[in-house]
Amino acid sequence: MPYSDKVIDHYNNPRNIGSLDKGDASVGTGMVGAPECGDVMKLQIRVNELGIIEEAKFKTFGCGSAIASSSLATEYLKGRSLDEALEIKNTDIVRELSLPPVKIHCSVLAEDAIRAAIADYQSKQETAK
Amino acid sequence: MVVDYFAVFSLERRLGIDLEDLGRRFRAQSFVVHPDFHARGTQAERSEAQDRSAELNEAYRTLKDPFRRTRHLLELEGRDPESKPSQVLLFEVFEVQELLEEDGSDPLELKKAEQEWRQRWSALVGDLEKAFGRWDSGDLAALDTFVEILTRRRYYENLLATLSERLKA
Numbered sequence A: 001m002p003y004s005d006k007v008i009d010h011y012n013n014p015r016n017i018g019s020l021d022k023g024d025a026s027v028g029t030g031m032v033g034a035p036e037c038g039d040v041m042k043l044q045i046r047v048n049e050l051g052i053i054e055e056a057k058f059k060t061f062g063c064g065s066a067i068a069s070s071s072l073a074t075e076y077l078k079g080r081s082l083d084e085a086l087e088i089k090n091t092d093i094v095r096e097l098s099l100p101p102v103k104i105h106c107s108v109l110a111e112d113a114i115r116a117a118i119a120d121y122q123s124k125q126e127t128a129k
Numbered sequence B: 001m002v003v004d005y006f007a008v009f010s011l012e013r014r015l016g017i018d019l020e021d022l023g024r025r026f027r028a029q030s031f032v033v034h035p036d037f038h039a040r041g042t043q044a045e046r047s048e049a050q051d052r053s054a055e056l057n058e059a060y061r062t063l064k065d066p067f068r069r070t071r072h073l074l075e076l077e078g079r080d081p082e083s084k085p086s087q088v089l090l091f092e093v094f095e096v097q098e099l100l101e102e103d104g105s106d107p108l109e110l111k112k113a114e115q116e117w118r119q120r121w122s123a124l125v126g127d128l129e130k131a132f133g134r135w136d137s138g139d140l141a142a143l144d145t146f147v148e149i150l151t152r153r154r155y156y157e158n159l160l161a162t163l164s165e166r167l168k169a
Helices: A005-012 A064-077 A082-086 A090-097 A101-128 B019-033 B043-064 B066-076 B087-101 B107-136 B142-168
Strands: A027-034 A039-047 A053-061
Touching: A005 A064, A005 A090, A027 A101, A027 B087, A039 A064, A039 A101, A039 B087, A053 A064, A053 B087, A064 A090, A064 A101, A082 A101, A090 A101, B019 B043, B043 B066, B066 B107, B066 B142, B087 B107, B087 B142, B107 B142
Parallel strands: none
Antiparallel strands: A027 A039, A039 A053
16 A cells, blocks of 8 residues: 655654653653554653643554654644643544545554653643642 | 354354364355356356355355454454553563664574563463353353453564564574
């Protein structure tokens, strides 16, 4: 199945690949997976005192569309507040990457990863209080 | 609508299948629907025979394989064949994938990982067969076990495939 140019671009030049310190209180980690393909996607955010996402990193073991979806998600996240980050929808990713119907679940995975990372950050902040 | 592949072979929805019996049923029916026997029929008859032959082949392929058979049962029972993988599983898989990603990974460590996941794979297959018995004796909760096993399946397979590829290299 042919990938769109944008998927190929993100696959060949992934943005923000890497890891942040999972133990750091200002870092939220989302680890999600698509069991039908055996994909794992880790997405992390670092949030500053103003509640703005300063840094976002990802690492995905999966198909090109899953890698591109998470790479794009980290680009979307940087500079946003948590509320703004929650507004990111998988359909934004589908549109931007021109994902075909069979790859829509990759974008859903990226949205799940964003939500999981934010939830993890928030629960860490709660415990710290 | 999902075609009931058990019904295609006049079988009940049981998972403990005698493969020899299944093979006999398949061959008997293939004979009847084989397109060659309908070569003189009308266009509609030929196309019907072709459809039935394709369906029969798919039914056989599905029921022959324990994992595909289980997946099919879950579909028939209106269940999602997979659920959200647990965090424990995802972190474990992630860790091995990271090990595999490094160029200079210790071959001994890779070999150890391969042995471990091969054992886990055998255990998974064993668990599946045990759950077959539960389902066949009427335990509906076996369906949850099937979903749990199918959720793990691709992760195990992908890891083992990548591991053996790396060990060959």
